[in-house]
Amino acid sequence: MTMISTILVVLVAVEHVYILVLEMFMWTTPRARKAFGTSESFAEDSKSLAANQGLYNGFLAAGLLWGLVHPAGDIGHQIQIFFLGCVLVAAVYGGMTAKRSILFVQGLPALAALAFVLMA
Template sequence: MEIVTLFVIALIGLEHIGIGSFEMFGSPTRQASAFDMPLDFVKQKSAKKALANQGIYNLMLGILILAIILIFTGTNLRLLMMLLMIFVIIVAIFGSLTATRKIIFLQGLPALIGLVLVMLFYA
């Protein structure tokens, strides 16, 4: 089950790389639809900058999640995976309250599943 757990955590890392890339480089039409925002707002220069800024955080978080899997082992890896999944859950809760409810399901639920897997099956 440790391999399955690492696979799920890696998928969460890849998900964040994808989300970050979408926030930074996605078309305004698709961004407006994904984030439940008006298209006119998403096309504004300041909104584009804000989405790109948010995107770089998600991109770096995804890279960090993948990097810890490659660099750390044992207890250190377990603690880092738990910590990062807790961070993702907290951010997903905040995002679902301030942006769109979809975030809790798209980011928070996978992180919760990852956290449970780490706690139960990763030694």
């Protein structure tokens, strides 16, 4: 169980690093506009907001990785639970207010990781 939970937490962290890159550095590119369903003009007008949002995704990734490498395993476990919970709350909120696909793209991996972390 521990190996599976570790792999899933790493995958959620990597996903949030990818979102950070899209929002902070690629927001106005066709790739990011397609991923987030934005127009060229909206992307230009909102790039500073997106960069800020990307930074928060980076904090989620950093917290998950911190939980994995924390020298006290029980504390690391609690950190992982906390940050996976944060990802889930963000996914539910995003799914209800922005795009329903966020529930599946971000929420489902976080939910699976949380389940395995809790079982570990």
